[in-house]
Amino acid sequence: MEQTRNNAKKKIAIVGAGPGGLTAAMVLANRGFDVEVFEKAGVVGGRNAELTVGGFRFDLGPTFLMMKFVLDRAFEEAGEKSEDYLEFKHLDPMYRLLFPDFVMEVTENREAMKAQIARCFPGEEAGLDKFFDRESDRFRHIYACLEKDYSSLTDFFNPIFLRALPYIPFGRSIFQYLGNYFRSERLRLSFTFQSKYLGMSPWECPGFFVILPYIEHAFGIFHVQGGLSEISAAMAKVAEKHGATIHLNAPVKQLLIEKGAVKGVLLEDGREVLADETILNADFAHAMETLVPPGILKKYSPAKLKQKKFSCSTFMLYLGLDKIFDDLPHHSIVFARDYHKNTDDIFRNLKLSDDISFYIRNSSITDPRVAPEGKSGIYILVPVPNNSSGIDWEKEKPRFREMVLDAIASRTTLGDLRPHIEVERVITPAEWGERGVYLGATFNLAHSMNQMLYFRPHNKFEGLDRCYLVGGGTHPGSGLPTIYQSGLIAAHLIGKIYGQ
Numbered sequence: 347m348e349q350t351r352n353n354a355k356k357k358i359a360i361v362g363a364g365p366g367g368l369t370a371a372m373v374l375a376n377r378g379f380d381v382e383v384f385e386k387a388g389v390v391g392g393r394n395a396e397l398t399v400g401g402f403r404f405d406l407g408p409t410f411l412m413m414k415f416v417l418d419r420a421f422e423e424a425g426e427k428s429e430d431y432l433e434f435k436h437l438d439p440m441y442r443l444l445f446p447d448f449v450m451e452v453t454e455n456r457e458a459m460k461a462q463i464a465r466c467f468p469g470e471e472a473g474l475d476k477f478f479d480r481e482s483d484r485f486r487h488i489y490a491c492l493e494k495d496y497s498s499l500t501d502f503f504n505p506i507f508l509r510a511l512p513y514i515p516f517g518r519s520i521f522q523y524l525g526n527y528f529r530s531e532r533l534r535l536s537f538t539f540q541s542k543y544l545g546m547s548p549w550e551c552p553g554f555f556v557i558l559p560y561i562e563h564a565f566g567i568f569h570v571q572g573g574l575s576e577i578s579a580a581m582a583k584v585a586e587k588h589g590a591t592i593h594l595n596a597p598v599k600q601l602l603i604e605k606g607a608v609k610g611v612l613l614e615d616g617r618e619v620l621a622d623e624t625i626l627n628a629d630f631a632h633a634m635e636t637l638v639p640p641g642i643l644k645k646y647s648p649a650k651l652k653q654k655k656f657s658c659s660t661f662m663l664y665l666g667l668d669k670i671f672d673d674l675p676h677h678s679i680v681f682a683r684d685y686h687k688n689t690d691d692i693f694r695n696l697k698l699s700d701d702i703s704f705y706i707r708n709s710s711i712t713d714p715r716v717a718p719e720g721k722s723g724i725y726i727l728v729p730v731p732n733n734s735s736g737i738d739w740e741k742e743k744p745r746f747r748e749m750v751l752d753a754i755a756s757r758t759t760l761g762d763l764r765p766h767i768e769v770e771r772v773i774t775p776a777e778w779g780e781r782g783v784y785l786g787a788t789f790n791l792a793h794s795m796n797q798m799l800y801f802r803p804h805n806k807f808e809g810l811d812r813c814y815l816v817g818g819g820t821h822p823g824s825g826l827p828t829i830y831q832s833g834l835i836a837a838h839l840i841g842k843i844y845g846q
């Protein structure tokens with residue numbers, strides 16, 4: 347058991363100003379700790395940073411904000427109100443699903459959603475009521491588990507987890523599990539494609555994650571005016587308001603380790619910064635490979651990490667266009683003609699499909715701040731294999747870009763975007779890798795049950811003393827709400843040690 351340590355103003359070093367690191371920074375700063383954040387990039391936010399191309403503002407990564415109440419709690423724990431910093435927009439209808447032969451508008455409104463199901467899948471609409479009746483209890487129990495710390499086996503077998511056990515559909519994938527409510531494969535896909543948020547296939551993603559479609563339908567999804575990157579910018583502001591220092595362009599070269607405990611960080615510029623506790627927000631697997639001197643780690647040594655399962659990657663296309671396309675909603679998901687084969691190509695065959703699924707975000711129809719007047723920025727995300735595939739992206743990039751633009755022309759109302767492109771930016775899995783994302787696996791360690799809860803890297807790191815982990819590669823997982831939760835858990839654990 348960790349002793350309560352002396353409570354003079356304690357120094358906390360945080361490696362990385364992504365959403366996890368910023369959550370911990372603002373909460374700990376508000377609790378009176380001396381917080382210093384070291385961020386290698388010139389901006390805060392990590393994968394949640396803003397990407398500016400010409401006069402167009404894109405979100406580099408996250409575009410769906412779910413479970414806004416977790417973000418609100420993080421701000422409350424930092425003594426602030428999220429609404430004072432951010433302008434939220436509740437999006438309903440939530441998104442459009444484009445199948446090869448029909449389109450479904452997905453809404454939070456239960457009756458309107460049933461009407462959509464009745465139109466697209468006649469006779470299946472009653473399944474929706476059953477889904478809500480049964481899944482609210484499951485959500486309550488499972489989400490309570492995700493809020494907990496799993497630093498030790500005793501923490502694992504806590505009453506909250508034990509009460510949730512009967513609600514965990516062990517041995518069934520989310521796709522199989524949705525068979526409890528819907529017969530049609532496509533309707534089940536409409537409630538399970540959310541596994542892609544975790545970078546997993548619906549046929550492999552554990553039934554545990556049936557909470558994802560429930561969360562969307564029960565609590566809705568949000569946009570933040572200016573883009574979701576505004577969240578990270580606001581968190582940085584709050585952290586600084588409470589006294590934290592955020593150093594940009596300050597890459598950490600290595601953790602300073604003595605007798606198995608982290609005593610601070612060594613910066614690339616040669617400076618040593620000593621700290622009472624150190625929090626790692628850098629991509630977990632990449633940090634283990636690069637920031638810890640060889641021979642120290644056992645459970646998460648580079649060789650052991652190679653045996654873990656990682657998420658897929660994403661091919662990104664950010665387009666600045668010369669007009670606004672008002673017939674496409676804020677979020678659209680286009681399903682491959684053969685979704686099963688496309689998913690197998692991404693996760694099993696590790697090759698590029700010629701029949702792709704993709705996501706399009708057309709934020710200009712909701713938000714005038716993201717593009718010059720009369721113009722729009724369109725963000726396209728294509729799930730593709732991670733870098734264990736060995737795909738040569740230098741070679742594939744131009745061909746794949748053309749294929750994505752052709753698919754947009756043939757599968758959506760946008761038509762051929764080529765004549766409208768003013769500026770563009772592509773990010774391939776190879777670039778994600780260069781940005782410090784292990785294997786370019788944009789959603790981190792996969793969320794298989796043997797890599798969840800106690801079996802995911804603990805927030806109080808089991809490999810090194812005085813070291814805490816936050817971010818998508820750690821417990822509870824890789825979406826924004828769970829990442830905020832990781833920051834809260836780490837801050838609570840540190841607060842407890844010092845009685846703060």
Ligand SMILES: Cc1cc2nc3c(=O)[nH]c(=O)nc-3n(C[C@H](O)[C@H](O)[C@H](O)COP(=O)(O)OP(=O)(O)OC[C@H]3O[C@@H](n4cnc5c(N)ncnc54)[C@H](O)[C@@H]3O)c2cc1C
Nearest residue numbers: 362364366386392393394407408409410598628817818826
């Ligand atoms: C394309 C994409 C789309 C996504 N969409 C969604 C979505 O819609 N909704 C959702 O909830 N989630 C989404 N996610 C997942 C997740 O929310 C984001 O990836 C999130 O930004 C991850 O946060 P993080 O705290 O793990 O750290 P990161 O965002 O990875 O930040 C880590 C930070 O550490 C810094 N760093 C790394 N090494 C060092 C070092 N040595 N020294 C100093 N600093 C260092 C990095 O520069 C970075 O700023 C998406 C992710 C991607 C990539």
